[in-house]
Amino acid sequence: MKPILTVEDLHVHFVSNSETTYAVNGLSIKLYSQEILGIVGESGSGKSVAVKSILGLLPETAQISGKIALGEERLDQLNSDRLRQIRGKEIAMIFQDPMTSLNPLFTISDQMTRVIERHLHLDKQGANELAELWLRRVGITDAKRRLNQYPHEFSGGMRQRVMIAMAMSLSPRVLIADEPTTALDVTIQKQILGLIRQMESEVQNSVILITHDLGVVANTCHRMVVMYGGMIMEQGNVSDVFSHPAHPYTQGLMDSLPSENNGRHLVPIPGQPAIATTEPKLCPFLDRCPKSISTCFQKMPVLTEIKQDHLVRCWLVEQGGNDETI
Amino acid sequence: MYLLKRFYKQPLSTKLAIVTLLILVMGAVAADLYPADPYKTNIANSLQSPSWSHPFGTDDLGRDYFARILHGGRATLTVGLLSMAISTLVGTTVGVISGYFGGTLDAILMRLVDLLMSIPSFFLILIANAYLKPGMQNIILIIGLFSWMGISRMVRSVTISIKEREYIQYAKMIGNSSKNIMLIHVLRNVAGTVWVAASIQVANAILMESALGYLGLGATQPTASWGSMLKKAQEYLGSHFYLAVFPGMLIVITVLCFNVIGNRMKEGEAQ
Numbered sequence: 001m002k003p004i005l006t007v008e009d010l011h012v013h014f015v016s017n018s019e020t021t022y023a024v025n026g027l028s029i030k031l032y033s034q035e036i037l038g039i040v041g042e043s044g045s046g047k048s049v050a051v052k053s054i055l056g057l058l059p060e061t062a063q064i065s066g067k068i069a070l071g072e073e074r075l076d077q078l079n080s081d082r083l084r085q086i087r088g089k090e091i092a093m094i095f096q097d098p099m100t101s102l103n104p105l106f107t108i109s110d111q112m113t114r115v116i117e118r119h120l121h122l123d124k125q126g127a128n129e130l131a132e133l134w135l136r137r138v139g140i141t142d143a144k145r146r147l148n149q150y151p152h153e154f155s156g157g158m159r160q161r162v163m164i165a166m167a168m169s170l171s172p173r174v175l176i177a178d179e180p181t182t183a184l185d186v187t188i189q190k191q192i193l194g195l196i197r198q199m200e201s202e203v204q205n206s207v208i209l210i211t212h213d214l215g216v217v218a219n220t221c222h223r224m225v226v227m228y229g230g231m232i233m234e235q236g237n238v239s240d241v242f243s244h245p246a247h248p249y250t251q252g253l254m255d256s257l258p259s260e261n262n263g264r265h266l267v268p269i270p271g272q273p274a275i276a277t278t279e280p281k282l283c284p285f286l287d288r289c290p291k292s293i294s295t296c297f298q299k300m301p302v303l304t305e306i307k308q309d310h311l312v313r314c315w316l317v318e319q320g321g322n323d324e325t326i
Numbered sequence: 327m328y329l330l331k332r333f334y335k336q337p338l339s340t341k342l343a344i345v346t347l348l349i350l351v352m353g354a355v356a357a358d359l360y361p362a363d364p365y366k367t368n369i370a371n372s373l374q375s376p377s378w379s380h381p382f383g384t385d386d387l388g389r390d391y392f393a394r395i396l397h398g399g400r401a402t403l404t405v406g407l408l409s410m411a412i413s414t415l416v417g418t419t420v421g422v423i424s425g426y427f428g429g430t431l432d433a434i435l436m437r438l439v440d441l442l443m444s445i446p447s448f449f450l451i452l453i454a455n456a457y458l459k460p461g462m463q464n465i466i467l468i469i470g471l472f473s474w475m476g477i478s479r480m481v482r483s484v485t486i487s488i489k490e491r492e493y494i495q496y497a498k499m500i501g502n503s504s505k506n507i508m509l510i511h512v513l514r515n516v517a518g519t520v521w522v523a524a525s526i527q528v529a530n531a532i533l534m535e536s537a538l539g540y541l542g543l544g545a546t547q548p549t550a551s552w553g554s555m556l557k558k559a560q561e562y563l564g565s566h567f568y569l570a571v572f573p574g575m576l577i578v579i580t581v582l583c584f585n586v587i588g589n590r591m592k593e594g595e596a597q
Contacts, residue, residue, distance in 0.1 A: 055499055060429065088500035095499075100492040105514050114510070115500050166500070 002071075003030035004206050005054070005091075005174050010066035012046070012053050012230070022276040023049040024230040025284075027066075031174065036200055036207040038221035038238070040214060040253070044273045046230035047210045051176050055087055070174070089119045092167035096179040098159035102151040108135075109147040112166050119170050134165040138195055157188035161195065168199055175199070176208045181216065193220050214257055218242055223309075226250050229276055229284025232303060236310035246312040248291045283313070291316060340590045343583040350580055354400035362390035364397045365548050373566055382572050385558065395572055398550035403580070405466050405551070406532040412470025413531075414477060414524045421481025422508050422516065426489055436482070439475045447472045451534065455543045462549070465538060469531050477523045481516050488515045518591075525588035529581040536577050552577050 012024040024046045031037050039047045053064050054075065068075040070090055075083070095101045102111060112134075113127035122130065128147070135143035138161040151159060160180060167175060177196060181189035197220055200207050209221055217224050217238060224241055226234040226249065234247040245251045255267035271288040283301050286292055295315040303313045333344065357364075362380075368388035376383045382391035424435040442450075450472050458464045488494065489512065497507050539553020552573040559569035 057495060057499055084501045084503055086501070087498070093496075093499045095492055095496060097492060101496045103493040103497075103511055103514075115502075119501060163496075170500075 001032055004033050004071060005029075005031040005208075006067065006069045007050070007054065008067040008069075010050060010053065010068065011064070012049050012058065013063045014061050015063055016061060019277050022230060022279055023062075024053070025276070025280055027227075027230065027232060029225060029232075031206050031208060033173075033206055034200070034204050035222045036197070036209055036220055038217035038224040039208060039210045039227055040212060040217055040224060041227035042212060042273045044275060045227045047227055048178055049230075050227075051093070051178060051208060051210060054176070055091060055093060056083055057093075085119075088115060088167075088172065089170050090172055091174045091176065092170060092172040093176040093178060094160070094163050094167055094180045097183045098156055098163050099183065101163055102159060104151050107148050107150055108154075108162055112147070112162075112169065115166065116169055130169055131165070134169040135162070138162075138165040138168070138199075139191075140165070156184050157192065160184060160188075160192050164192070164195060164199065168203060171203055172205060174206050174208065176210070178210045179212070180209070181211075181213075189216075196220065214253055226253070228273070229280060231280070231284060232311070232313060233285065234310075234312045235303075236307070240307060240310045244307075244310075246306055246310070246317055247285075247314045248289050248316070249285045252288075252290075283315075336590065339586050343586040343590075346579060347583045347587070350399060350576070350583075351403060353396050354403045357393070357396035357400050360393055360396055362393040364389060364393035364550060366390075373562065375566075376568060383566070383568060385555075385569060386562065391569065391572065394550045394555060395552075395576065398552045398555050398573060399576065401462065401549060401551040402532055402535055402553070402577070405462065405469065405535040406528045406580075406584075408466045409470035409473070409531040409535075410524050410527045412467065413474035413527055414520060415474075416471065417474035417477025417523070418481050418513075418516065418520055420474065421478035422485050422512055424478065425482035425485025426504065426508050426512060428486070432482075435478075439478055442472070443475045447475075448534070448537070451538065452541075452543065455538065460543060465535060465543075469534050473527065473530060473534070477520070477527065480519050480523055484516045484519050485512055488512055518594075522588055522591045525584050525591060529584035529588070532577065532581055532584070 007027060007029040010024055010027040011022075014021040014023060027046070027050055029037070029050075039050075041047050049058065049062075052058050053062070054068055056075070058064065064076065066076070070086065075086065078086070102108070109128060109131060112131040113124065116122055116127040116130055117124065120127070120130070132143045132147055135146060140146055140158065140161055146154075151162075154162060164180075175196075180196065181192050184192060193216060196207060196209070199205075209216070211217060221238050223236065224238050225232055226241070226247065228249050234241060234245070234250045241250065242254070245254050249269070252267070252269035256269060258266060269288055274284070274287060276284065281300060283289070283296055286296055289296070293315060295318075301313045301315045301318070303311045304317055305311050306317055333341065336344070366389060368384075371384055371388035372386050374380055374384040374388075380390050380392065382395055385391050385394065420435055420439070424432045451468050454468045454472070455464070458468070494507060494511055497511055502510075535551060536553030536556065539551045539555075540557045542554070542557060555573040556570060556577070559566075559573065562569050
């Protein structure tokens with residue numbers, strides 16, 4: 001099967017006068033049609049930077065190298081006109097905080113129709129009808145009246161629905177949701193994730209869901225990628241990774257999940273994720289890893305397939321298994 | 327209706343300023359309705375004190391002073407408003423572009439602003455005025471083109487804070503061009519700052535025009551402006567002080583009104 005979106009050997013460095021920050025270090029991701037791919041990791045693991053570089057949304061201080069392709073089209077080599085056509089129309093994104101993603105000075109209708117008119121070449125009335133239709137599809141009642149309201153008249157969950165409606169109204173091939181529920185409370189989170197799943201199956205697009213919540217991944221995604229220090233630590237089908245987490249970092253994330261039935265205490269991962277200011281030569285998780293072996297201090301582990309479509313970057317795996325069944 | 331409601335909520339000082347300004351503007355606009363001709367000299371009738379037939383008296387050439395004040399107000403307010411329009415336009419454009427794109431362009435534009443600001447603008451205006459033909463058009467252009475720097479700095483700083491907002495990122499993500507983002511999102515957000523700056527700019531431009539007129543560089547005879555009338559009145563300050571009082575008071579009142587309104591806007595902006 002051909003992937004819709006391919007990211008190959010992506011490196012993103014932020015260069016300032018005093019130092020260089022290595023945010024993403026050789027990331028490769030393939031996104032296939034009609035799947036929801038979860039990207040998990042702590043804050044600072046490079047998830048948001050990676051997806052923002054797909055759309056070229058990073059500030060100018062970012063140095064990006066690697067291959068990013070939508071279908072056959074290389075996004076990293078596009079001119080700005082074509083990139084603007086792709087933004088929104090082919091790849092749309094939902095941001096973390098729906099409170100700040102809408103301009104408070106314009107009505108919902110203003111903001112939605114302007115985008116629809118430009119990308120789908122509809123007239124004002126057609127755009128308005130489409131906007132209303134999508135508001136209704138994301139579960140906003142009284143859509144006609146709501147369209148003429150300002151963002152402050154919507155609650156957080158409602159605003160995130162508006163954001164989803166806005167993104168989906170252009171029927172993008174890829175929807176990137178960057179921690180779409182972090183700013184929302186848990187019941188709203190459930191509704192929003194349900195909505196994203198429902199949209200995915202109705203419109204048949206692909207979704208990249210960025211989150212630091214493993215529970216969200218388990219409930220929503222088909223495949224998942226665990227990132228740390230700007231690299232993939234583990235990657236595979238959600239069921240495989242959850243039943244046999246092979247990387248100590250993934251295991252650590254699982255252990256720090258609250259669980260209701262086996263009465264274990266939460267086991268946090270000690271330490272904080274470090275920001276790399278030199279090019280990483282060793283496993284970025286080494287400082288915090290409880291299971292490190294001598295090889296870890298010598299060279300960088302490589303991404304190894306331990307089962308079909310289940311890849312892990314860890315020397316323990318090379319050494320003959322670190323399978324820990326939960 | 328909406329405007330009336332807004333007006334009603336203002337503090338007394340702002341209400342007074344708005345009403346006074348409206349009266350002044352109406353006077354300037356409707357100056358032709360007043361029957362006396364501001365240019366018609368009548369030496370026999372010169373330097374008369376205020377009376378029923380000449381409410382503000384007459385000047386040294388026997389011209390009706392009230393008519394001259396009305397027409398002078400028209401000139402002064404025109405200079406104030408038009409040069410404000412020019413400086414606001416230039417200042418906003420430079421500020422938004424500089425703040426939005428940042429980097430080298432920002433550095434160049436802001437150094438230019440620094441350069442222009444480091445020279446007292448009054449001297450620049452005097453020098454430019456000396457080289458150009460005196461006249462209303464040039465006065466407006468010169469004042470406008472040498473007073474946009476403050477506005478551009480303010481607009482730039484607001485733009486910089488606006489462009490980091492998520493909805494700007496979002497607008498970029500959904501495929502807006504930089505031009506669109508600046509025209510739609512940024513401009514709408516800096517509008518408040520611009521209004522405040524513009525209202526104070528009008529006051530400054532009027533003061534500048536009066537000062538130029540006082541130095542004999544403003545409106546040319548026989549056209550009157552409050553500044554040039556003030557200069558003329560100086561000669562008769564001992565015997566006919568009212569010739570200086572009327573234009574002087576009107577300049578003060580007008581400038582004060584614009585400043586009061588500008589300050590009120592600033593307060594509203596801060597909330």
